[in-house]
Amino acid sequence: MSKHHIKGCYYYPNSSQHQHCFATINKSQIQLIDTQQNALLSTFITDCQIDSPLRGVASELSFAEGGRFVPDDINHRWAFTHKKTGMSERLEKSKPLIVASIILIPLLLWFILYRGIPAIAVYSVGLASPATIEAMGEQTLNVIEKVALAPTQLPDETQNDIQLTWLQMLDKLHLDSARYRLSFYQSDYFSANAFALPHGRVIVTDELVIFLKDKPDALRAILLHEIGHVEYHHGIRLAAQATASTIVLAIIFGDLEGITEVVLGSSSSFLQQAFSRDMEREADKYAIEKLITLGYSNHDFADAIQALQKKLDEQTQLDKSWLKYLSTHPSSQERIDFARQYTPQ
Known part of the structure; x- marks a missing residue:
């Protein structure tokens, strides 16, 4: 040289x-x-x-x-x-590669967050022990009780009647009554709503019970829908997706402190009930299948959703919070059509 x-x-x-x-x-x-x-x-x-x-x-x-x-x-x-350094420089100077990276990197990020992580979450469900799931559910319930729930105002007779129907339904479906527990709460935040926590506790608001007091089949269909979320481990999958997404974004953008907020983020995800449309369809299918097992028809589910939508449309003119339950689910007409066209396997 x-x-x-x-x-x-x-x-x-x-x-x-x-x-x-x-x-x-x-x-x-x-x-x-x-x-x-x-x-x-x-x-x-x-x-x-x-x-x-x-x-x-x-x-x-x-x-x-x-x-x-x-x-x-x-x-x-x-x-x-x-030579390796020279290659790196050439890649960094390549305009076609720069343009391609601008397009491909967001697509890759989308694929990871909306395809890769959900797929991993499905397989991670089996890794969670029953004790972990129970603790997660109770901790989530404690958080929600503090920020969005109040003691129920329903008469004891009404609660006992629904609890009896619930236990009879669990017995006929051979489901563990120690795992699946039904609780009533009053909630201005959730209004007329019902949701299931990962460990099997199903929360029903006073507003929904009062709303459907003349439609027991509609309430039964909703309860079966929520059981479907538990049976398919949707809550665990949702928490796994939220946790994995937080970690991935923290690593990509360098904000590792965000990982410490995962627990709070998981609890808020239950508050939002952001189940995917595929999860909702799975829960709907489960509810329809179990209605048939209990001696009802798939049309009963469709009639229940139709009646619920009709009542909601009437109440919405006075109070838009009544749309809370259906606003977190696929369109009512889509669910009704799916139920009416459902053919038992």
């Missing part, structure tokens, strides 16, 4: 102090000489590290002792640059 000089600045180790000098390259060695011809540093090229160069940025040369040399010429490239 022929001997030549590169003008630049030498920055001392762990310091912003620098000195103007020349880098002299001679065969396998590099030497830094100041403007007074005094040697500042001498080392082998193999002991140096070249930072990956970018267009418009000087290619820095780092030394083992911690110092670095920055050429004055931002376009200077070291003759002994490794």
Whole structure:
């Protein structure tokens, strides 16, 4: 390698102090000489590290002792640059690749969040122990009780009648009554609503019971729908997706502190009841199948949803909060059509 000089600045180790000098390259060695011809540093090229160069940025040369040399010429490239570094620079300068990355990276992120993570969540369900699921459900219930639920105002007779229907339904379906528990609460936030927690507790609001007091089949269909969410582990999958998404985004954007908020994020996801449309269809299918098992027809589910929608339409004119339950589910007409066209396997 022929001997030549590169003008630049030498920055001392762990310091912003620098000195103007020349880098002299001679065969396998590099030497830094100041403007007074005094040697500042001498080392082998193999002991140096070249930072990956970018267009418009000087290619820095780092030394083992911690110092670095920055050429004055931002376009200077070291003759002994490794081929790997050169390839990296060419990739970074390639406009087609830059455009492709702008398009492909968001698509990849979308695929990870909306396809990869949900798929992983399905397989992760079996990894959660019953004790973990029970603890998750109770902790979630404690959070929701504090922020969105109040003690029920329903008469004891009404609660007992619904609980009896619930227990009879569980017995006929051979479901564990110790796991599936029904609880009543008054809620201004949820209004007329019902939802299931991962460990099997189903929450029904006073407003929904009063709303459907003349439609027991509609309430039965809704309860079976919520049991379907538990049977298909939708709550666990939702929590797994929320946790994985938080971790992925924290790693990508460098905000690792966000991982500490996973528990709170999981609880809020239950508050929002953001089940996917596929999950809702699974729960609907489960409810229809179990209605048939109990001696009812798939049309009973459709009639229940239709009656619920009719009552909601009437009440919505006075109070829009009555749309709370159906607003978190696929369209009523879609569910009605699915139920009426359902053919038992």
